[in-house]
């Protein structure tokens with residue numbers, strides 16, 4: 001029995017809203033048309049004019065399981081994803097244990113199979129235990145279902161190891177996904193190094209701590225003919241390095257987070273709330289502007305949340321000692337819609353693409369599309385109702401967000417994964 005979504009609106013290439021019905025059969029999109037008459041025994045859902053988009057794709061998520069179940073589990077993290085309109089997420093490997101061998105990865109896939117409510121693509125690590133010394137077995141891990149390779153949480157310090165890793169990744173047709181951070185430049189910082197850090201007498205992480213790795217790695221990627229992807233890009237110098245590399249024909253892609261697009265270090269309140277602490281840190285205003293420019297000119301390929309849940313207790317020890325990271329899955333679309341689309345910085349079409357087709361294309365995934373024949377991953381969004389962000393409503397265990405209380409439009413109301421309703425707004 002199929003499902004017929006009636007009276008939706010899709011956003012066209014020309015950024016216009018068009019009426020649209022969608023018929024789903026056996027987990028696939030059977031038909032998309034201005035009107036579809038109900039002829040079969042399909043269940044009809046009236047979308048009452050709401051926006052229909054492909055289920056969103058977030059290629060940077062920390063699900064914490066195994067080992068960090070007090071922060072998040074595969075079940076709670078994927079429920080949060082569904083509530084946020086995401087139907088495909090990629091899970092970072094900074095867990096305990098790290099998925100750095102076939103057995104651990106297969107166990108992780110089993111847990112995903114049992115408890116995830118949306119599609120989870122597991123990353124494998126680049127190095128054993130993510131300590132930067134010994135490469136993992138790329139062949140075996142790819143064979144076992146690794147989506148791509150990353151040591152996210154830490155940078156790969158050794159250029160020789162990184163080159164070797166890129167060659168291995170290239171040989172198994174997978175990407176190297178890089179957390180760019182040079183350990184000798186971290187400076188024990190908890191915020192960006194700049195006027196804000198000086199004003200508050202805090203150690204600062206300089207921009208070059210990130211950009212120097214990107215500058216190094218694009219040259220390594222060129223030498224290895226590898227697909228190199230930059231995680232959570234945050235500085236203007238990093239944007240320039242990626243732009244120059246793309247111009248030189250190097251196979252590099254980059255993602256940016258909602259928080260780096262919407263906040264800078266000056267937005268950190270003088271209470272120094274640790275919910276504004278993440279890695280990389282919120283940078284300067286010029287950096288924020290450069291990130292938006294980078295998105296608009298194609299230097300930055302897509303948006304990813306870097307959903308990084310931590311408990312209130314862990315975050316309650318002051319900005320210098322608190323762990324880095326904030327949650328993002330349940331607020332990404334409303335925040336970006338309200339603060340970038342409604343303000344005329346991005347079009348709705350651009351925003352939707354940055355969260356759907358763009359990440360899918362960067363990694364050659366068949367998701368993020370609303371076409372006849374594609375997998376029925378769909379999100380329905382209410383563009384009118386304005387509601388304040390309330391962490392108490394999050395399905396994620398993590399309530400660590402700097403956006404509490406922000407009034408937003410663009411809330412997902414219905415999420416469908418492979419034809420099944422995985423989240424629906426009730427109230």
Ligand SMILES: NC(=O)N[C@@H](CC(=O)O)C(=O)O
Nearest residue numbers: 062152153278279308324325
């Ligand atoms: N982004 C963060 O601030 N934290 C991430 C690690 C990471 O993405 O580097 C985490 O695992 O908590």
Ligand SMILES: [Zn+2]
Nearest residue numbers: 152153179231
């Ligand atoms: Zn990272």
Ligand SMILES: [Zn+2]
Nearest residue numbers: 092152153306
């Ligand atoms: Zn991360």
